[in-house]
Amino acid sequence: MRLNDENDEEEGPKTMSHCSIGHLQQEKSFVIVGYALTSKKVESFLKPKLEGLARNKGILFVAIDQNRPLSDQGPFDIVLHKLTGKEWRQILEEYRRTHPEVTVLDPPDAIQHLHNRLSMLQCVADMNLSDTYGKVGVPRQLVIKRDSSSIPDAVTKAGLILPLVAKPLVADGSAKSHELSLAYDEYSLQKLEPPLVLQEFVNHGGVLFKVYIVGEAIKVVRRFSLPDVTKRELSKNAGVFRFPRVSCAAASADDADLDPSVAELPPRPLLERLAKEIRRRLGLRLFNLDIIREHGRRDHFYVIDINYFPGYGKMPGYEHIFTDFLLSLVQSRYKKRSV
Numbered sequence: 032m033r034l035n036d037e038n039d040e041e042e043g044p045k046t047m048s049h050c051s052i053g054h055l056q057q058e059k060s061f062v063i064v065g066y067a068l069t070s071k072k073v074e075s076f077l078k079p080k081l082e083g084l085a086r087n088k089g090i091l092f093v094a095i096d097q098n099r100p101l102s103d104q105g106p107f108d109i110v111l112h113k114l115t116g117k118e119w120r121q122i123l124e125e126y127r128r129t130h131p132e133v134t135v136l137d138p139p140d141a142i143q144h145l146h147n148r149l150s151m152l153q154c155v156a157d158m159n160l161s162d163t164y165g166k167v168g169v170p171r172q173l174v175i176k177r178d179s180s181s182i183p184d185a186v187t188k189a190g191l192i193l194p195l196v197a198k199p200l201v202a203d204g205s206a207k208s209h210e211l212s213l214a215y216d217e218y219s220l221q222k223l224e225p226p227l228v229l230q231e232f233v234n235h236g237g238v239l240f241k242v243y244i245v246g247e248a249i250k251v252v253r254r255f256s257l258p259d260v261t262k263r264e265l266s267k268n269a270g271v272f273r274f275p276r277v278s279c280a281a282a283s284a285d286d287a288d289l290d291p292s293v294a295e296l297p298p299r300p301l302l303e304r305l306a307k308e309i310r311r312r313l314g315l316r317l318f319n320l321d322i323i324r325e326h327g328r329r330d331h332f333y334v335i336d337i338n339y340f341p342g343y344g345k346m347p348g349y350e351h352i353f354t355d356f357l358l359s360l361v362q363s364r365y366k367k368r369s370v
């Protein structure tokens with residue numbers, strides 16, 4: 032591996048056909064990052080600018096062939112992945128056991144926490160984060176495992192306040208796991224198919240904060256979100272409405288003409304504490320958080336979603352942040368070995 036990064040000018044990527052991984056590894060001149068990503072993710076993340084910058088910093092991205100044993104490939108310094116399924120998880124766990132020298136980003140069992148919308152937010156609830164900068168919680172929520180006819184009673188018993196956001200319990204990256212609905216009355220929820228999480232909708236002025244985390248680096252952007260629901264609207268409407276992935280759209284709300292009390296970013300020290308705690312508690316390094324501010328309560332924040340290996344392509348300056356992070360991982364391993 033080459034640890035200096037003084038020359039980080041951007042350049043187009045070179046393909047691996049010109050040089051073998053073994054040769055580069057042998058010379059210990061490159062950090063080799065094996066990646067197992069969907070083609071959609073490769074397109075949005077592994078852009079020419081990232082590959083070019085990485086190469087100039089001594090990092091090479093190499094595609095993992097899922098049809099060949101992982102141990103026969105590489106050798107890798109780092110494995111980067113976002114694929115689902117039990118089989119892939121087992122392959123990675125086995126690889127981690129037999130290759131402790133390789134950093135797998137991130138460990139599959141840690142990622143599993145994010146595949147269930149209840150366990151995803153549990154660590155934030157447990158944290159009970161409250162300091163001079165503000166308070167961070169999660170919306171009150173209820174899980175419906177089966178039997179949709181039980182929903183109206185369950186909602187009343189739990190004392191949840193309408194409207195509710197209904198989210199599939201499983202958040203595995205499938206299109207279905209992103210099919211969310213807003214319910215104005217509990218009876219209409221019987222139309223939906225459990226397993227579900229029913230979450231109180233928190234008015235937040237139609238803007239949310241996406242907090243991207245790459246190791247210790249944090250970047251926050253504003254995105255458009257669902258508009259507030261007024262008491263009047265609630266009393267006049269009934270039913271359950273599917274809504275699109277509004278905050279996932281690449282359109283940023285950073286330049287929009289917004290009410291300053293809505294647009295003000297959450298205090299940096301609060302986000303740093305939150306991110307650090309989630310990293311520690313979940314053992315994750317690559318994720319983002321969706322955070323909203325309760326409308327009219329400057330210091331009250333709610334985490335509503337955590338995503339593993341999100342769309343970093345939409346994070347400003349991700350190429351520099353990501354490559355620095357990869358180098359820091361190798362450097363810290365290197366230091367550990369030489370003490």
Ligand SMILES: Nc1ncnc2c1ncn2[C@@H]1O[C@H](COP(=O)(O)OP(=O)(O)OP(=O)(O)O)[C@@H](O)[C@H]1O
Pocket residue numbers: 170196198202208209210211230231232233234235239255256257276277278279321323335336338
């Ligand atoms: N409790 C809530 N209160 C207010 N708005 C909410 C709440 N939960 C979700 N939303 C709105 O719905 C959107 C989608 O919800 P969420 O982020 O949980 O879904 P997702 O499918 O996991 O999204 P992503 O594409 O970020 O993975 C949020 O970005 C936000 O606009």
Ligand SMILES: O=P(O)(O)O[C@H]1[C@H](O)[C@@H](O)[C@H](OP(=O)(O)O)[C@@H](OP(=O)(O)O)[C@H]1O
Pocket residue numbers: 075203204205241278279280319338340341342343344345
């Ligand atoms: O494919 P799944 O596992 O569902 O993950 C998605 C995340 O849930 C989203 O948060 C990502 O979008 P953002 O980076 O806008 O959060 C989204 O980014 P993308 O729109 O670039 O694909 C995905 O990473």
Ligand SMILES: [Mg+2]
Pocket residue numbers: 278321336
């Ligand atoms: Mg989200």
Ligand SMILES: [Mg+2]
Pocket residue numbers: 202336337338
């Ligand atoms: Mg999500």
